[in-house]
Amino acid sequence: MTNASLPSHMTGLPRQWCWPHELAALALAIGMGAAALAVMVGAAYMMRALQIRLTPNPNAPLPIAALPPEPELDLDSFVHGRAIFSTVCAMCHGPDGRGIRGLGRDLTHSLFVCDQRDSALASFIRKGRTANDPLNLTKVEMPPRGGRPDMTDENVSQVVTYLRGLQDPRRVPAAAATTPNPVVLVPPPPSQDDLAKALAAAGGDAELAEYIANGSRLFASSCTSCHGRDAKGMPNLGKDLTVSTFIAERDDDQMLEFLKRGRDPNDPLNTSKVAMPPKGGNPALSEDDLLDIVAFLRSIHARGPAAAK
Ligand code: HEC
Ligand code: HEC
Incomplete structure (x- = not known):
């Protein structure tokens, strides 16, 4: 004998079993539960991402301090x-x-x-x-x-x-x-190939070509780890500089100021909440070096060197 053939009071179901309303209520409850869960998971994920992005307490004891010295x-x-x-x-x-x-x-x-x-x-x-x-x-x-x-x-x-x-x-x-740091990893001087490329980008202007070639060499050693070899940016790191309107809209002096200062995550212009370190984190770069890098950036910009002022 199946349940279907029993009177409803014997199957334990309420007499006024009304599918559409019950189902709607059930669906609503499940939906709200799922939404609440999604919000909680999202919040937990964000907290974790935030926590990872913060550096641990720099004053915490070093983990190794408790071990016998090597x-x-x-x-x-x-x-x-x-x-x-x-x-x-x-x-x-x-x-x-x-x-x-x-x-x-x-x-x-x-x-x-x-x-x-x-x-x-x-x-x-x-x-x-x-x-x-x-x-x-x-x-x-x-x-x-x-x-x-x-x-x-x-x-x-x-x-x-x-x-x-x-x-x-x-x-x-x-x-x-008391031992000074030895000189390491000096970027090699621009190759003939780099010089030829720079000359083409400079429209035959030999002096500008020299700046661009030097800028290209310095960019390769100081900026590519975050902005990529081709300056097109890296995921969650430096931005694409070849299409940057920020660069196109600034003159050389403003670019120099920017590169010297960098862009703190708290800066209102900072969209990634990742720091652009002053001088790209290389304090050894001089103003002339930075201006050469700017000349190089203009030479590879999508708007062409014409964006240069
Ligand atoms: C462009 C930025 C960048 C540069 C330059 C860089 N690192 Fe890292 N490094 C990172 C990031 C980001 C992580 C963390 C990746 C992750 O979450 O697993 C990391 C992780 C590490 C770790 C693993 C730490 C851990 O606890 O898992 C070591 C070791 C390390 N880096 C050493 C170095 C050394 C040595 C150099 C220089 C030769 C260097 N890094 C240069 C960005 C960089
Ligand atoms: C440690 C990583 C890192 C290094 C090294 C670095 N940058 Fe950056 N840079 C960033 C980040 C991150 C941003 C984006 C900050 C933001 O969200 O506004 C940025 C932004 C910029 C911008 C602004 C782009 C725009 O459209 O707003 C320029 C220009 C720039 N960098 C040039 C350079 C140059 C030139 C160097 C080498 C001297 C360099 N960066 C080295 C991380 C880096």
Whole structure:
């Protein structure tokens, strides 16, 4: 005997079982529940994204401080690593390695760094971590070799030595404090090919071509890690500069001012909430260097060098 053939009071269903209204109420309840869940998941996701973008408390004790000290680091490797770090890594990880909000993470407290053996850490730095790598929590790319293909494998091990010292100051050789940084990773002078390209972009003006070629070389070493090799931008990092109306609408003096100052995430003009560091994070760039970079940017701008003032 099936339920359908029973009188309704015996099946436990209410006598006035009214499908359309009951269903509508049920659908509404499910819909509201799902909406509330979506809001909660969205909020949790945003909180997490925000949390990841903030650097951890820089004054927290270093994770390694509790462990017995390891042997002192090699002085030469350490100072080379320090020079490379300030040239290549500091723009994203901060001059002291404590991270920059929305850019590179704090490396002084990084358990990842602490856990990896030297060889594994070196291999990580050589490979980097793309924005869509499942291990990437910030969705900002860690570029291979920090965006400097001219970094040799030896340079990478030197940086690893420096990271060890950042994580455990007890291992830093005392002489490091008084040893000046060696000169590292000087960008090569423009090639004949670069010069020819620059001359074409400058419409045959040899002096302007020289500025553009020099700007191109400096851009490659100081700006590409965030804006990409072709200046077309990187996901969650620097913007596309080849179509930037900001550049097209500013004269050279205004561009110089901008590059010297950078753009803080709190700046009203900042749309990405990621910092554009002053001088792209390379304090060594002179005003002339920056103006050469501006000449280069105008030469590759979609509106053509005519946008230049
Ligand atoms: C263009 C910006 C940028 C530059 C330049 C850069 N990094 Fe990074 N780095 C990042 C970002 C972003 C992350 C975090 C990616 C993620 O969320 O997994 C990261 C992560 C790391 C990590 C892993 C930390 C962890 O706890 O997971 C190490 C180690 C590291 N970087 C070392 C370096 C070194 C050494 C250099 C210089 C040779 C360098 N980075 C240059 C952006 C950069
Ligand atoms: C560490 C990463 C980083 C480096 C290195 C860097 N930038 Fe940027 N830059 C950014 C970010 C992020 C923005 C976008 C900020 C915003 O949302 O307004 C930006 C914005 C800009 C803008 C404004 C574009 C616009 O349309 O608003 C210019 C111009 C620029 N960068 C030029 C440079 C130059 C030239 C260099 C090298 C000297 C450089 N940047 C190096 C991250 C970087």
